[in-house]
Amino acid sequence: MMTCRELTELLLEFVAGELSQEQIQQIKDHLDDCPPCVAILQTYRLTVQLTRQLPCHALPPPCEQRLRAALAEQWKQQLSGNA
């Protein structure tokens, strides 16, 4: 019988669908009798699901202003260097 640690070590491959049928069955058998491992699996999946929804935040305005100025300066130098 697979231990809780052994099951947890296989979670990444399990959620990615990379395990053999035999390994999947061993995990399912363990989960049938182990609520803590079910909890780890569910929250492991949820963690990934929530993280994947993180948005791309807008630049803070002062940062945007400084970056634009730096880009403009670089562009000016490039133009004068190539003139």
Added chain:
Amino acid sequence: MLGVARSLGDGFPRTWHPRIVTDMDRQGTHIEQPGAANPAQAGPPPTIEEVFRDHAPRIYNLALRMLGNEADAEDVTQEVLLQLVRKLDTFRGESAFPTWLHRITVNAALAYRRKRASREQHHVHDPLDTLFEEGKHAAPVRNWWIQPDKAAVDKETQRLIEQAIAGLPEIYRDVYVLADVEGLANSEIADMLGLSVPAVKSRLHRARLLMRSALAPHFEEVPA
């Protein structure tokens, strides 16, 4: 005069010129060839404004999540944007752009971290050793959840996730950000960080376990 100047104000790029590869190669990592690019069908390079609008937030977000500091993220973003501007004449599209952008941002962030000598020197504990004793759960496992009507992550949840990411040890954080925030494949991450794919998977797995534990206290327990 470079082609870039002539092309300012033109449309958005549709392909990506292979010439950019030589600059990436100096990092000593494998470079994907932009196979879909076809110079014969190439569009014009982007304008400065397009570069800024389309890429600055993505670069900044990645750098911020890797470095955990706004000032450092701004420095890295500036460095990457300046690299982009210097190479504007080589821009012909977007086929390989995400990979290239990720690579130069990751390289810049790692170089910045090295320069600051901020890499954590202390031993990073394996979360699996904390979770288990003799193969069994060392403590009760909290089964938390988020209500389905909150499936679209609200601002507070975003803050909690960002905070948990910032709390990850660097060796786990880099892989986690690239895999679960940026959505890169393990093989791409391995190339970027100079790791084997099994090492990426091992770090990603441990990062997820740490994230899971960090988020647990902030969410409701699954109703019995």
